[in-house]
Amino acid sequence: MDILEGFLHIPGTSSLLVAVLLLLFFYLHSSVGSDRGKGEEPPGPKALPILGNLLLLNPKKPYESLCELSKRYGSVFTIHLGPKKVVVLAGYKTVKQALVNHAEEFGDRDVTPIFYDMNKGHGILFSNGDNWKEMRRFALSNMRDFGMGKRRSEEKIIEEARHLMEVFEKWQGTAFDTAQPVNYAVSNIICGIVYGSRFEYEDPKFKAMVDRANENIRLVGSPSVQLYNFFPWLKPWLKDVVHVMKNVGENIKEMKGYIKNLQDTLNPQDSRGFVDSFLIRQQNTEKSGEKDSLFHDENLVMCLANLFGAGTDTTGTTLRWGLLLMAKNPHVQARVQEELDRVIGSRQPMVEDRKSLAYTDAVIHEIQRVANIAPFGLPHTTSCDVHFQGFFIKKGTTVIPLLTSVLKDESEWEKPDTFHPEHFLDEQGHFVRRDAFLPFSAGRRVCLGESLARMEIFLFFTSLLQRFRFTPPPGISEDELDLTAVLGITLNPSPHKLCAVTRC
Known part of the structure; x- marks a missing residue:
C-alpha cells in the first residue's frame, strides 16, 4: 500500500490517471493475440489496470510475497509490476535450469529506468551485448592479474583487517555501529585493485564516496524509486530519484579526479591497478586507429562505479550480518572461537586454514544463506523467445530469478527459516557443499567478484572472531537483537550497535 499511497499523493494524479488509462486501453487492444499460437x-494473478499486481506485494518484503505467490502459481509465474509484465522463477531447480542450462536465453540484463539513468548502458552490471561482454571480460582478467582470489589479495585483506580491528579496539568494549568501519575496510580492498592504493578511514573524500554509494543502494530499493521504474513519467515528483542522481554525479566527479591523477603519473610498463590497465588499453587502441572502441572514458567511469558499489556493499553487508548473528547466537560464536583457538591459536588466519575449519566455514556459509542479501538477484531479460518448462516467454521479457526462494527452498534445506550451520556439515562434522547455495547467483551473470568476496568474508570474519567477542549493547538481551532487514538493492541489517569485547 505504501507505493499506492505515494502515487495518490502526487500532484495532478487525476489527469495523469486518465491519460495512462487511455494508453493502457489502446496497448492492451493492440497486443491481443500477437503471441497467439506460440504457446501458453x-x-x-489477475492484474489491475495501471497498478498491475503491486497491491499483492508487501513493500517492505516483496520477495516474501513472491515466494507465497509461487506456492499458488508454480515455480514459473507471471506478475505485473505496474504495467510491466515480469516472469518470476522460484526454487533451486527452476532458477538453476534457467540461468545455467539456458544461460544464453536468460542471460541479458533488464536495465530499469533508474539503472539506465545511472549507467547509460555503459559499464558491467547494467549493460548488454558487446559492451557487457568486453567490459566483463576485461574486468575479470585484470582483477585476476591484480590478485583477485590469490595470495596478493590475501595480503591486502589481512592488512585491512588489522586496520579495522584497530578501529574496533578504540571503542574499548562499548557499543558502536559497525556499519561505516566495516564498509570502509571492504571498500579499501576493491580500491586497492582498481586504483592500486588504499585510503585512510578518515579521508573525507573517501568517506563521502562510500557513504553516497551505500545510500544509493538503499534508495534505489525504496518505494518511490521503484515507482519511477514502473512509471518513468513520475520522475519530476520523486525526490529520491533526484537524490540518487545527485549522489551518482558527485561520485563520478571524485572518480574522474582519481583517474586524472593516475593518468598524469601513468607508466605503461608498470600498471598499478585496473584503472592503469584500462588507460593503457585505451592508449593502444587510439594509436592503432581502432574505430568504435569500447575502451572510452564513459566505460571506464561506469566500470569503476560498478566495481566500487558492488564490491563494497555486498561483502560489507554480509560481514555486518555475520557479526550481528554471532551476537544473536553466542553458543555458535563460542564454538567458532573454540575451533579457531584449537586449530590456529594466536597466529593470523590464512585462506588455506579454511579446509581445517569445518565448523567456521559452515557458519560463514549459513550467514550468507540466512542473510539472503540479494533476494531478487538483479533482474534479467530474455534475449530471444523461450520455451521453458512448457511455457512460452517472449523475447525482451523481464525475468526475476528469486534467489531467496533458492536459499530457503524447503526441498533443499532442512531448516530453511532457521540459522542452522549444520546445513553445511555431515554427521562426522565435515564441511559439505550444497548445490542450492547460490548467494552469488549463477550462469553468465554470476557475481564477477565471487572469489574475492569469499576470501574477504573468510579472512575478515575469522580475524575479527579471533580477536573479539561480539555482544549486544548493555541492557539488551540476545533475544532482543533485531534481525529485521532493510530493503534496498540488497538486504541490510536494521541500524544497530554491538560491543566488540577484546578476548583475553
Missing part, C-alpha cells in the same frame, strides 16, 4: 504463457 506462465500463469499468474
